[in-house]
Each structure stands twice: as structure tokens, then as C-alpha cells.
Amino acid sequence: MxxxxxxxxxxxxxxxxxxxxxxxxxxxxxxxxxxxxxxxxxxxxxxxxxxxxxxxxxxxxxxxxxxxxxxxxxxxxxxxxxxxxxxxxxxxDPAGWLTKPTDFVQLGHVIRIEKEDVGTKRKHRFVFLVATYGETATDPDSGIECLPHSSPLAASLLGLAAGKPTPVQLPAGPSVLTVLSIRNPTQGELDRLLTAIKPPEMEGEE
Missing domain, CATH: 1.10.287.180 (Transcription elongation factor, GreA/GreB, N-terminal domain)
Known part of the structure; x- marks a missing residue:
């Protein structure tokens, strides 16, 4: 046996x-x-x-x-x-995001991007605030979404200048990203987007 x-x-x-x-x-x-x-x-x-x-x-x-x-x-x-x-x-301190240079994408910028899926050739446009860890809010007035800097999409966008299509590999597949514009947020946008700080959600949470 x-x-x-x-x-x-x-x-x-x-x-x-x-x-x-x-x-x-x-x-x-x-x-x-x-x-x-x-x-x-x-x-x-x-x-x-x-x-x-x-x-x-x-x-x-x-x-x-x-x-x-x-x-x-x-x-x-x-x-x-x-x-x-x-x-x-x-x-x-997000107060520093109001006046930072906009030559290339950095933490705290509001960016308008175009994402083209290589396989389907479909194009999608988004407006993001490149935010700190865990930020996921959306501003109902402007439609800006928080994009956590630690996300795969943000990691591909950080450091890019406007106007240059860039091939990237994302979890959903290969894409081409184009930063259409880079600007600083307004204080009103930050007030609406940056909600109360919460600890990270853990699997052990009931």
C-alpha cells in the first residue's frame, strides 16, 4: 500500500x-x-x-x-x-500639487489621456488625477477620476510628456497611451476628490 x-x-x-x-x-x-x-x-x-x-x-x-x-x-x-x-x-502634502511644473506626468497632475487597445484598435479617453495610494474617488463636477500612482496604468504614465504615443504592456493586454494634456488640479477639485483617509482594506477584515 x-x-x-x-x-x-x-x-x-x-x-x-x-x-x-x-x-x-x-x-x-x-x-x-x-x-x-x-x-x-x-x-x-x-x-x-x-x-x-x-x-x-x-x-x-x-x-x-x-x-x-x-x-x-x-x-x-x-x-x-x-x-x-x-x-x-x-x-x-497635496497643496504642492497646485503649482508644480507640467512638462511631464507626475504625482498630483490632472491628465487627459487616450488609450488604444492594440488588439481591437479601440480608443478610450480618460481624465485622471494621479493620486496617492488608495485614492479612488471621482469628482462629479468635472468627471476626473483618481488614479492611484501604484496602479499599473499610472506606472506606465508617470514620466511621459504630452503628445507622444507610447506602447505599453498593461494587465489587460498591449496598449498605446497618449497623454493629451497635463495640468495642475484646482483647489476645488482636490477638495471634492480627496476624501477622508482610510486604512487599507485587508483580507482578514470582517
């Missing part, structure tokens, strides 16, 4: 370290989130101990629920800690 085969578990490799630009206050918000999770975990441990004192654990649903909740909090705390330790963070 052949020996039992060990179960093979395939795990996705962690993302490589990045230099992540974030708005001023992001790291403080990250710390506050981690501290809130520690408080939540302490309360769950008390619930678990209280449930444990009630007798037979095999049918103690309160004990099982508290145990599962602690595991979920532990996962999120571990992921937040890895996120912080793995990457390098640079905090920026």
Missing part, C-alpha cells in the same frame, strides 16, 4: 516591496487602526474567557464565535503589520 501523499498547498507569493506615496496623516491613521484592533481583540478575549466558564465547550456557540472573531482580528493585524514593514512610505 502506497504511503499517503502530503497535501500540497499553493500560496500566492507576497507582493514585492514598494515605495508608496500617501497623504499626510495616512501613517497616523494606520496606527490608529492597529490600536483599535488591539482593543477589539482584548474585548474578544474577555468574551472568550466568559464563554469558557459556562461549561461544555462542544456546544458553546459563544466560545466558538469569540474564537473565530479573534482569529479574524489576528489576521488583519498581521496583514497591517506586514503592509507597514514591507513597504517604504513617503507622506506628501
Amino acid at each position: 502506497a504511503p499517503p501523499r502530503r497535501k500540497v498547498i499553493f500560496r500566492q507569493a507576497p507582493p514585492p516591496p514598494m515605495t508608496i506615496y500617501v497623504r499626510s496623516g495616512f501613517l497616523r491613521r494606520l496606527t490608529e487602526e492597529f490600536e483599535a484592533l488591539k482593543v477589539k481583540r482584548a474585548a474578544l478575549v474577555e468574551d472568550k474567557m466568559e464563554a469558557h466558564s459556562q461549561g461544555d465547550l462542544r456546544e458553546n456557540f459563544g466560545f466558538k464565535a469569540a474564537k473565530d472573531a479573534i482569529r479574524a482580528v489576528d489576521r488583519k493585524m498581521d496583514e497591517l503589520d506586514r503592509f507597514y514593514r514591507r513597504n517604504t512610505f513617503i507622506e506628501v
